[in-house]
Amino acid sequence: MSRWLQPALLALAIVPGAWADEPAQGATADACLVLNNRILGPRAPDRLLPLLSGDPAKGFHAACAVPWSKLSPANHPLPVTDCYRGSLLQVANDAACGRQTGPLWVDSRWVVTSAELQDTHAHAVICQQLDTGAWAGTRDLQLDCVPAKKELSLESVPPAPAAPRPAEPAAGPAPAAPAPAAK
Amino acid sequence: MGGGVRPGAAGGPAARAGLPRAALQSLLLASVALFFLNFNLLGTASPSRRFSQDLVYAWFGNEAWLYPRIAIGGPRRAHPRVLVVMVDEPALALRGARWPVPVEFHAQFLAELEVLRPRAIMLDFLLIDPAPQQDICELLTVGARLRQEGIPLYLAVTRPQDLAPLDAATCHDSSGAVIRSAQVFTPVSVQRQTDGSDFVSRRYPFEQRADADAAPGSGLASAAVRMYCDSERAPDACLARLTSVAAADAGFELAWSPEGDPFNQRWSQVSCIETTSPLRAILNQPALPRESPCPPVATLFAGALLSPEVDPAFGAGNEALFNIADGAFILVGGNFRGSGDLVTTPLHTLLPGVYYHAVALENLLVFDGRPKVRKEFRTPKLAFVAYDLLVLWVLAAIFLWRQRWLQRAELQRNPFELSDAARGWIAPLIARYPTPLWILATAGLLLMLAAFRSLQLLAVAATIVGLIIVELRVAPAAEIRERVRGLLMYLAALALSLAVIVLATWVGYRWLRLPPGDWLGYFSFAAFGFFVAHNAILEFGRRVEELNLARSGGGESQ
Numbered sequence: 001m002s003r004w005l006q007p008a009l010l011a012l013a014i015v016p017g018a019w020a021d022e023p024a025q026g027a028t029a030d031a032c033l034v035l036n037n038r039i040l041g042p043r044a045p046d047r048l049l050p051l052l053s054g055d056p057a058k059g060f061h062a063a064c065a066v067p068w069s070k071l072s073p074a075n076h077p078l079p080v081t082d083c084y085r086g087s088l089l090q091v092a093n094d095a096a097c098g099r100q101t102g103p104l105w106v107d108s109r110w111v112v113t114s115a116e117l118q119d120t121h122a123h124a125v126i127c128q129q130l131d132t133g134a135w136a137g138t139r140d141l142q143l144d145c146v147p148a149k150k151e152l153s154l155e156s157v158p159p160a161p162a163a164p165r166p167a168e169p170a171a172g173p174a175p176a177a178p179a180p181a182a183k
Numbered sequence: 184m185g186g187g188v189r190p191g192a193a194g195g196p197a198a199r200a201g202l203p204r205a206a207l208q209s210l211l212l213a214s215v216a217l218f219f220l221n222f223n224l225l226g227t228a229s230p231s232r233r234f235s236q237d238l239v240y241a242w243f244g245n246e247a248w249l250y251p252r253i254a255i256g257g258p259r260r261a262h263p264r265v266l267v268v269m270v271d272e273p274a275l276a277l278r279g280a281r282w283p284v285p286v287e288f289h290a291q292f293l294a295e296l297e298v299l300r301p302r303a304i305m306l307d308f309l310l311i312d313p314a315p316q317q318d319i320c321e322l323l324t325v326g327a328r329l330r331q332e333g334i335p336l337y338l339a340v341t342r343p344q345d346l347a348p349l350d351a352a353t354c355h356d357s358s359g360a361v362i363r364s365a366q367v368f369t370p371v372s373v374q375r376q377t378d379g380s381d382f383v384s385r386r387y388p389f390e391q392r393a394d395a396d397a398a399p400g401s402g403l404a405s406a407a408v409r410m411y412c413d414s415e416r417a418p419d420a421c422l423a424r425l426t427s428v429a430a431a432d433a434g435f436e437l438a439w440s441p442e443g444d445p446f447n448q449r450w451s452q453v454s455c456i457e458t459t460s461p462l463r464a465i466l467n468q469p470a471l472p473r474e475s476p477c478p479p480v481a482t483l484f485a486g487a488l489l490s491p492e493v494d495p496a497f498g499a500g501n502e503a504l505f506n507i508a509d510g511a512f513i514l515v516g517g518n519f520r521g522s523g524d525l526v527t528t529p530l531h532t533l534l535p536g537v538y539y540h541a542v543a544l545e546n547l548l549v550f551d552g553r554p555k556v557r558k559e560f561r562t563p564k565l566a567f568v569a570y571d572l573l574v575l576w577v578l579a580a581i582f583l584w585r586q587r588w589l590q591r592a593e594l595q596r597n598p599f600e601l602s603d604a605a606r607g608w609i610a611p612l613i614a615r616y617p618t619p620l621w622i623l624a625t626a627g628l629l630l631m632l633a634a635f636r637s638l639q640l641l642a643v644a645a646t647i648v649g650l651i652i653v654e655l656r657v658a659p660a661a662e663i664r665e666r667v668r669g670l671l672m673y674l675a676a677l678a679l680s681l682a683v684i685v686l687a688t689w690v691g692y693r694w695l696r697l698p699p700g701d702w703l704g705y706f707s708f709a710a711f712g713f714f715v716a717h718n719a720i721l722e723f724g725r726r727v728e729e730l731n732l733a734r735s736g737g738g739e740s741q
Contacts, residue, residue, distance in 0.1 A: 047298050048297070048298065052294075061287055061321055062291045062325050084279070085279075087278075107295060109501070129451075130269070130534065130535060131518055131519070132474070
């Protein structure tokens with residue numbers, strides 16, 4: 001290995017988040033990389049802005065939906081204090097939802113930012129694709145089934161309680177009991 | 184194939200019979216055809232009928248006269264739009280979530296959808312697993328807000344009790360009142376139906392009943408049915424009408440289009456304009472599309488909604504986004520690798536399950552709540568089968584009329600038979616080699632044709648052209664003219680039969696609301712089935728008549 005390759009690889013490895021599974025980058029510049037980004041106003045003044053509370057570490061939560069006037073009573077641009085994956089912008093207002101919600105976030109889909117106005121990239125849509133491949137998986141295995149015939153049950157092992165699992169896509173009639181998440 | 188026209192037959196009893204007799208003869212022929220079309224030995228009748236139906240949609244599903252679907256960007260805006268919003272892994276990543284979709288994501292996402300001001304929202308996700316109380320309460324709070332704004336919410340369930348975990352969280356609104364899940368969500372069934380012969384989901388259930396003996400209307404309405412009826416002026420009457428079918432597994436047929444919605448071209452990497460010509464089937468090419476990368480319902484990827492970087496082309500004010508979603512029925516579904524939520528469409532391709540409900544809803548909308556339903560689920564069933572008999576009766580009458588014309592024209596020979604001259608020319612060639620050799624050669628040739636289907640059309644065409652050349656070279660001109668007349672008559676009768684089939688299929692589709700699955704059966708009998716059955720039936724009729732005459736004669740003589 002050459003003299004320069006080893007330190008280069010080491011440097012790559014210690015870059016925070018270098019191995020994280022980041023979403024594909026868009027056709028435009030990432031709003032989170034722009035300095036002094038500001039929210040200039042809503043894209044559609046007649047529609048409410050859905051606000052989120054929380055943070056990336058603990059998760060986001062739906063907080064409330066307010067008009068722009070509540071977020072910026074004087075109709076001034078709001079500085080973006082934090083940003084998440086180019087999608088969520090944290091605003092300098094933590095009282096718009098009327099209770100102790102902590103810092104509030106708004107989806108960049110609903111507001112115009114100064115970063116967006118500076119962006120000179122071509123506005124191309126990212127190509128999408130439906131994933132319709134049929135894959136053999138283990139998520140639907142019924143591990144807690146009861147043998148139909150007693151003589152077949154060599155030893156009785158009580159099924160482990162299923163771990164709490166959030167919603168899954170509806171796939172017609174669901175199995176009788178939810179299978180523990182395999183992944 | 185010409186029915187064995189012989190000079191001697193011209194003066195037979197059938198030719199002398201009048202109109203009532205001809206009508207009875209054609210009725211007998213039609214009845215035999217009807218029996219064989221519905222002869223379901225080992226379930227063979229159903230697949231051909233279903234495949235005929237699939238071919239119609241594959242070939243003409245883009246045509247407004249068959250399926251006037253609601254294409255965004257198209258000229259038709261008479262019906263509300265249906266929009267699929269697809270949640271996938273990249274969309275979840277934009278909120279730091281992973282599959283399976285957390286309840287808190289649903290709450291956030293409903294709040295985002297609220298901005299679009301849709302007509303109704305359906306979540307094609309089963310919320311049957313435990314979730315933190317805070318997340319459930321957020322979901323119910325957002326849902327209650329949408330309800331107050333007049334946006335109905337529908338939630339996929341496998342049974343009504345699936346909403347119990349949401350109620351167990353005992354969430355309260357700002358006034359302290361408990362928010363019941365039933366106040367927020369309308370539970371809908373997302374049960375699928377597949378045809379047992381090929382597992383294609385071309386039928387959409389009206390409702391999910393507790394068991395096969397349950398009364399009509401007692402079950403949980405399917406998602407599309409409930410959403411459609413709730414948008415009607417009299418929802419209860421609409422539901423009662425659609426769920427009144429006695430059979431527990433009743434459903435309506437899904438008209439389907441092979442062409443993608445024009446809106447999807449903005450994200451699809453392939454063309455949304457799919458054309459499947461009937462000519463491909465004739466040339467032994469695949470008659471159905473191989474896949475549906477551009478689905479027939481407008482699809483908005485959740486990532487594009489959550490991040491303008493994914494789709495920055497909605498306009499500075501999201502004009503294009505509001506244009507497609509404002510007042511639309513929004514169905515939120517998932518597309519996750521390995522989730523198994525895929526449906527085999529009537530075009531035999533795979534799509535995420537939410538499209539099953541979206542297309543069903545479009546069917547209900549464009550057919551004004553009167554979708555196409557099979558004969559077996561219709562009442563009175565006998566009347567709909569009698570319609571089949573009527574069509575076959577007309578086709579049989581055309582066939583017999585052609586036969587009589589040939590008899591009146593006193594053609595010396597069936598136009599499909601070889602002339603004596605041609606036989607005389609071919610016979611010495613055949614006589615050069617022994618019969619076993621010919622049998623082996625024929626068997627070998629047929630084996631090749633069976634193994635290599637691309638050769639079939641080629642071989643048939645080469646045989647026909649070869650025989651025509653031989654006939655033209657050796658047959659007398661007068662005989663050739665006579666045979667051409669016979670062939671033209673056959674083609675004219677076939678064209679007339681085809682016109683009757685098209686008309687019958689259209690009347691059945693448009694006014695009787697029958698799926699277009701019978702045309703291939705009709706056509707097969709018009710083209711050659713009647714020929715096969717005709718001789719046997721004539722013989723049968725002749726014998727019966729002879730017996731009748733003999734009995735009458737015997738009675739008179741006594």
